[in-house]
C-alpha cells in the first residue's frame with residue numbers, strides 16, 4: 001500500500017493496514033499528522049485555550065481569588081503551539097515506525113494506476129503498489145477579490161498566532177471556522193467584526209444553538225454584520241476596508257478569510273491513473289471510499305465528505321479494513337449522519353445525529369427534551385451555568401436519535417449521546433447509568449428522563 005498524505009486519514013490507514021499485514025509506504029511533504037496538526041485543529045484549539053485562560057483570569061474574583069494579572073505574550077504562545085505540534089508529530093511518527101511503516105519525506109503523485117513517484121530532496125523515488133490511498137487534504141479557499149498577504153489579509157493558516165495581535169479583526173465567514181476565530185481573537189483582546197452572509201451565524205445549525213452563540217458574541221462586544229457578503233478588500237497604510245455586496249463596508253486593522261476550503265487534488269497524477277473527480281475537484285468515491293479505479297482509495301477532505309479530522313481518521317481505518325479484505329466479515333459502513341462535531345467557542349457547542357429542525361422539516365415525530373445547565377450543581381461550581389442539553393429521541397421506542405449541547409465541556413459530553421446514537425441505545429440506558437455527582441453529565445441523564 002502506498003499512501004500520499006500523512007494527515008489523519010493517511011496515518012490511520014497506514015497504521016491499521018500495517019498492523020493487518022500490509023507493506024506500507026507513506027509519503028508526506030510537510031509533517032506527519034498533516035494539516036490537522038500543523039494548521040487546523042491543533043493550533044486553533046491551542047490559541048483558543050490560551051484565550052480562555054485569559055478570560056478565566058478576568059473572572060477570577062468570582063471564584064474567590066484576588067485579582068490576578070496576565071497579558072498576552074505572542075512569542076510564548078507561538079512557542080507553546082510549536083511544542084504541542086512537535087510532541088504530536090513525534091508520537092504519530094513513532095507509532096507509524098513501530099508498525100513498520102516506511103516514511104518518505106517528499107511530494108507524491110500517481111504516474112499510472114499502480115505506480116507512484118515521490119519527489120524527495122535526494123531525487124525521485126519510484127514505487128509500485130497494489131493499493132494506493134490518496135489523502136492529500138484541502139487548503140483554505142481564497143477568492144479572486146481577496147488580496148491575501150499573510151500580514152493584514154489572512155487565511156486561517158497565517159493566524160497561529162499573527163505577528164501582531166490585530167487591533168480590529170474583520171472575520172469573513174460565519175461557519176464553524178469563522179466563529180471559532182471570532183471567539184479566539186475576542187478572548188485574546190482584539191475587537192472583532194463578523195460578516196455573516198445570512199441572518200444567523202452557523203446557518204447549518206439548530207437556531208437555538210446559534211442564538212446562544214450570538215448572545216455571547218454580542219455580550220463580548222463583537223459586531224455582527226448580517227445579510228452581507230464581502231466582495232472586496234482595500235488595504236491602506238494603517239488598515240483596511242472590507243466592502244460588501246449591499247453597499248456596507250467595515251474598517252479594520254486586519255481581515256481573516258474563513259469561507260471554506262478547496263481540495264488538494266492538482267498535481268497528484270489523477271489523470272495519469274484515470275481517477276474521476278467531481279466539478280469541485282473532489283475525488284468521486286463509493287461507500288467503501290474507492291475511487292473510479294477500485295484499488296485507489298481516497299480518505300479525508302479530498303473525498304468531499306464531512307471535512308472533520310475525526311471523520312478522516314475513521315475513513316482511514318475503514319480503507320485499511322476494506323483493502324485488507326476485512327469487509328468480507330460483518331462490517332459497518334461509515335454513517336456520516338452519526339458523526340459528532342463540536343465548535344470550540346464559549347459556550348462550547350456540540351451535536352450529533354438528528355437535529356430537531358431537520359426532524360420537523362421531514363415531518364418526523366420526535367420527542368425533544370431540554371435541560372438548562374443553570375440547574376446543574378457542577379455548572380454553578382464552575383461559575384459557568386450557560387447553555388443546555390437537548391436530547392432527541394423516538395417517542396415510540398425511546399431510541400436516542402440525536403442531541404445538541406451548548407455549554408462548558410460540550411465537546412466531551414457529546415460522546416455519551418454519540419455512543420447512544422451509534423449503538424441505538426434507549427433513553428432509559430442513559431437514565432439508568434449511575435453517573436458522577438457533581439458533574440455536568442447529570443444534565444444528560446435528566447434530559448433522558
Ligand SMILES: Cc1cc2nc3c(=O)[nH]c(=O)nc-3n(C[C@H](O)[C@H](O)[C@H](O)COP(=O)(O)OP(=O)(O)OC[C@H]3O[C@@H](n4cnc5c(N)ncnc54)[C@H](O)[C@@H]3O)c2cc1C
Pocket residue numbers: 004005006007008009010027028029030031032033034035036037039040041042044045106107108109135136137138156177264267268299300301302306307308309310311312313
Ligand atoms: C481552522 C480549522 C480548524 C479545524 N479544526 C478541526 C477540529 O477542531 N476538529 C476536527 O475534527 N476537524 C477540524 N478541522 C478539519 C480538519 O482539519 C480536516 O478535516 C482534516 O485535517 C482532514 O484530514 P486529511 O487526512 O484529509 O488531511 P490533512 O490533515 O489536510 O493532511 C493532508 C496531508 O497531505 C499532505 N500532502 C498534500 N499533498 C501531498 C503530496 N502531493 N505529497 C505528499 N504529501 C501531501 C499535506 O502536507 C498534509 O500533511 C479544522 C479545519 C480548519 C481549517
